[in-house]
Amino acid sequence: MNRDVPQQNLKDPALYLNRELAQLEFNFRVLAQAEDANVPLLERLRYLCISCTNLDEFFEVRVAVLREQLSLNETRPGPDALPPAEVLARIRDRALTLVKAQYDFWNATLLPELDREGVRFSKRDGWTAKQRRWLQGYFRNEILPVLSPLGLDPAHPFPRILNKSLNLAVVLKGRDAFGREGHMALVRAPRSLPRIIRMPAEVAESAYDFVFLSSVLHEFMDELFPGMQVKGSYQFRVTRNSELVVDEDEVENIALALRDELKGRGFAKPVRLEVADNCPKAIADMLTHNFELSDSEVYRCEGPVNVSRVSAVYDQIDRPDLKFPPFTPRVLPAVLEEQSLFEAIRERDILLHHPFESFNAVVELLREASVDPDVLAIKQTLYRVGSASPLVDHLIEAARQGKDVTVVVELRARFDEEANLRLANRLQEAGVQVVYGVVGYKTHAKMLLIVRREQGALRRYCHLSTGNYHQITSRIYTDFGLMTANPTIGEDAHLLFLQLSGLGPIIQLKCLLHSPFTLHKGLMEKIEREIAHAAAGKPARIIAKMNALNEERVVEQLYRASQAGVQIDLIVRGACTLRPGIAGVSENIRVRSIVGRFLEHSRVYWFQNDEQPEIYCSSADWMERNLLRRIETCFPILDPALAQRVFDESLANYLADNTQAWTLEADGSYAHMSPGDAPPHSAQQTLLSELT
Known part of the structure; x- marks a missing residue:
């Protein structure tokens, strides 16, 4: 300490x-x-x-x-x-x-x-x-x-x-x-x-x-x-x-x-x-x-x-x-031009910000993989997927094409249990290997892994997301998805799927953090690093966006960081058990909630790290269940341009919101922000204007 x-x-x-x-x-x-x-x-x-x-x-x-x-x-x-x-x-x-x-x-x-x-x-x-x-x-x-x-x-x-x-x-x-x-x-x-x-x-x-x-x-x-x-x-x-x-x-x-x-x-x-x-x-x-x-x-x-x-x-x-004015999500240029998504992803990582950018790119990636003779295997997690999902159709088609298809279906997704049981049966009848996850731990991670043979070698393509593979919610929830052919991320995703299906020993990942093993520890260490920077007189800041915050040790660590002078901004849509603004404890912590047209669902964590910032997207909230009792993933945005996009769109943009933001007071009440004399700024409306 x-x-x-x-x-x-x-x-x-x-x-x-x-x-x-x-x-x-x-x-x-x-x-x-x-x-x-x-x-x-x-x-x-x-x-x-x-x-x-x-x-x-x-x-x-x-x-x-x-x-x-x-x-x-x-x-x-x-x-x-x-x-x-x-x-x-x-x-x-x-x-x-x-x-x-x-x-x-x-x-x-x-x-x-x-x-x-x-x-x-x-x-x-x-x-x-x-x-x-x-x-x-x-x-x-x-x-x-x-x-x-x-x-x-x-x-x-x-x-x-x-x-x-x-x-x-x-x-x-x-x-x-x-x-x-x-x-x-x-x-x-x-x-x-x-x-x-x-x-x-x-x-x-x-x-x-x-x-x-x-x-x-x-x-x-x-x-x-x-x-x-x-x-x-x-x-x-x-x-x-x-x-x-x-x-x-x-x-x-x-x-x-x-x-x-x-x-x-x-x-x-x-x-x-x-x-x-x-x-x-x-x-x-x-x-x-x-x-x-x-x-x-x-x-x-x-x-x-x-x-x-x-x-x-x-x-x-x-x-x-x-009703709200209709909008058309922006379609990925590669999809519009009918370019191979594998080629596009090989050239550079692709970031999708839903609902402002179309989820169809994910559907198209899986469709292309299902009929591509060079694709050997597809692995995917499904937590909530919706009825009549084309993703399921493409997984079934891939199995019929003779590809090795493994799907981790979380049967205990609350209120979707019956639908997921039917989904599991349908996939199994088509020859898909269905895994129900790990006993005692809900599989809440959102991952898609495609293994493709290219020029005599195998290459892995990944889609990692903060939200579910659900076409309906992708139009009303804010989420980030990353498509990448990064070999290290691909290897990590491969090891995660092996752990989920084979129930093997603890694995060491190089790039991803995952619950219930390294994500909680990694967050604590990154907050501790900001504390050390503040103690050394260096700039120290944390900005994090999530749905809920209640994990006691994380809250305590954030209090320690505030005491050390770390500036902390939390964008927490729902329940937050941390009390901001308490003298001597949390006066350097600010908490806001955004409630607007779309349900805020993305999880983004940013650490200043002495002007060498790190930014992560994740399926996990800072809750006890997500960090310690679920299978979750947390993935870095390594491309500098995409990292800046995530920061600008999901953090800076939301901290500037003065029309749909509520600030949490120390007594647990929320105050609705007003623009006052400043120009009104709605984070969601800004994204609608800029991305669609």
Whole structure:
């Protein structure tokens, strides 16, 4: 340890923000995008829905883990020293605030503004007689035949309710066919039914007239119970634990074990109950009793409990003026000119900055490799790939062409497990060698390696990326991809694939850093090097961009660097547990978050290194799971021109943003930056202007 650095207790819990609360705060920044009147109206609707679906996942995963810890008496707190019970209580307070803000915006702002633009979500008390007749016919013909209401009595106990499904609790009066006096029933809306119904032009009162399925169910509920009176019907939705737990040390086939676990995911332990705001307490109590929840896990919604489903109307509305202007990603010249990508990559490394530059170059590289007779082998990792991916088609074609094709499919990519199981089966049936990664470690690295025979020798071509091989997200996430024929990087990638497929010993890489072996150690050493430079009176600076930061030892090392005088700028989109601006500890650290049109996803690390800067791109955030419990890659940008591009586009550009940037304060709150008297600068808009 450098003796010139002031010695303080850098493990003091007061220096660390709670990771769950920090993650929850991100959704307030997303909701702020919805509330921004400068954002096109339909995009504001999407931001609202994103904040809702993010909150769903937060409960399904983070809250579920905390509740499980409580149930098992695992009360060991994190670096912030908050026990799980206290964290859950604080989550409750912030989540209530967020939910209220979401529905306030939906009811008071979004609905009226959409209505003014001819996009209407009709409520029952606003239906015309003609609309009501059409909706009644729709109910009888399309909805009623697939409903199966369940009356509750000793012979019909409370049913299993699917995760996040729409349900209604119905209070009935009168005698049923068996002479029973008024009782309760549950109506489950099958997932085959659309949650949003568009009324046809002949009955619509506006250009786009939509109705929630829940409204139709409420209005015509009495037709489900002829001869009885419906005294009330109340929406509810339960959120369940969606973390899959597979004891990988005890199973012989992780694919079969995971398939079995997936069957029960939709009915795992409940963690949250959403009910309509008019739901009587007696019914809410009955629901909480059956779901084994407490009052503190109930959230009342002043509107539809499934408001996130509104995102489905975005593609149905042909109003370009209410959406972001379309853009066309820049296409690589080699692809435009139909030049061999192998020739182009041999000439120089190629950098792709998505979504501003087209992902089609990656697709074309794999297509070319699949039919090139000189290509002998293809190896690729797939974490999330999307349905109907042409990349998968090209891998299958390569196998059919007799090439050796190995694909590492991560079965445990959260919420993509079923899709990845199907993908693995499809690849295996085509003769592709499929590897499921390493037991206990998710394979999150993004790598493609192509082995080609050229002039009697073998040459390796690599594509390394910060993002997934997913054509849809490549148009909405910011990511970097590097295509290179650098022999050292190719050898490192080769050794990594050998380790993944052959489960061999620890490997020594020359150029790449990789988790869980050298990346954490490498980061600590590079930060220590900046500390040494600062102590020697040399310029010392670190700039890093990532999705999240919570690894305790990295945070502590950054505090040490700040104490030594290293200037540190962190661009952290989501959760950050480091507290900047604390005197004597982190006054040299600045943290900002950018929330804009595209989801910030690239990870870039820059170290000044005494005016010999190093810049890396990576698949890993500075999180405990990424650095210590996953397979990740971190690759240097060796070409000086490309290194400058990465610095300018992803670091300097984002540090100059004064319109979509939020600065993290020491207390954990975020302040939205304003240009003030300075010219406004949006990092994403600048890239759209310069690269597309």
